[in-house]
Amino acid sequence: MALAVGIDIGGTKVSVGVVDQEGRVVAKSALKTDLTVPPGHMVARIAESVNGMMAEHGWNYVDMMGIGIGAPGPLDPKAGKITCPPNLPSWKDFTLAAELQKRLPCDIRLENDATAATLAEKWLGAARETDHFVYLTISTGIGAGIYLHGKLITGATGNAGDAGHIVVDPAAGQCTCGQYGCWEQVASGTAIARQASELRGKPVTAKQVFELADQGDSEMLALVNKVYRYVGVGCVSLINLLDPDMIVIGGGVSQVGAPLFQAVQQYVSRHALNPSGRETAVVPAVLDQDAGLIGAAALIHREYA
The missing domain is CATH 3.30.420.40 (ATPase, nucleotide binding domain)
Structure with missing residues (x-):
């Protein structure tokens, strides 16, 4: 079964999940977006959540096609960096993809969160x-x-x-x-x-x-x-x-x-x-609150660029 990790970073919460090639969310969890800690600490928590899901379901990283991240802009998708998001002020110029890559052994793609959700609604939604x-x-x-x-x-x-x-x-x-x-x-x-x-x-x-x-x-x-x-x-x-x-x-x-x-x-x-x-x-x-999560995974599952 082809699987992808989707991570949807919002101003108040982070959704983390695993999505199969049909767009089904087969595992998910949520974390509070804690703006009182450095973004690197949040990345560590996100990686811990992903590792916990992997262990719980008996998946290996060889089962994962990659990790897609939807995050608030402005951002630099090519560099995997969040540049200056108004709702995440402490994340300015944060190299999100590189920091997550240190903790999780998968290819990572970063896009604007609304762009990712758009892809999900085209794939499976309204x-x-x-x-x-x-x-x-x-x-x-x-x-x-x-x-x-x-x-x-x-x-x-x-x-x-x-x-x-x-x-x-x-x-x-x-x-x-x-x-x-x-x-x-x-x-x-x-x-x-x-x-x-x-x-x-x-x-x-x-x-x-x-x-x-x-x-x-x-x-x-x-x-x-x-x-x-x-x-x-x-x-x-x-x-x-x-x-x-x-x-x-x-x-x-x-x-x-x-x-x-x-x-x-x-x-x-x-x-x-x-x-x-x-x-x-x-x-x-149609996809309601899972649109961002599924869209993030769709960055891996679907050809979109």
């Missing part, structure tokens, strides 16, 4: 039948993967798709990247929690925001509707720029479900410039 789509993840931050004309579009340095830093509302405050009013500054899970906490004067999570809105809390409902509008604004920008026939949305915020997708679809149908763009389907990711 975008199997289209050659023109954008995958959007709304979680700690906002990222996108671009798949057009039957192939991933990764750009000159592998960093295409940093959609979270499209400016959608300059009046909304300064983003961690230094600009004012970035998309993830107003519509990511982190942004939702921050805005709600400011309104209430105490810590409020993004999950609590949606729960309170569902219960009829007018203040939280107004915030949620504003977030939906911001998601729509960003999607219209992507549609006008890239002309996909589908936008697939994943990540933690997408778990709110139908209300988000209905609101964004309605916004797109009214505001996309091209009449055909107004018909762009906005759909949930």
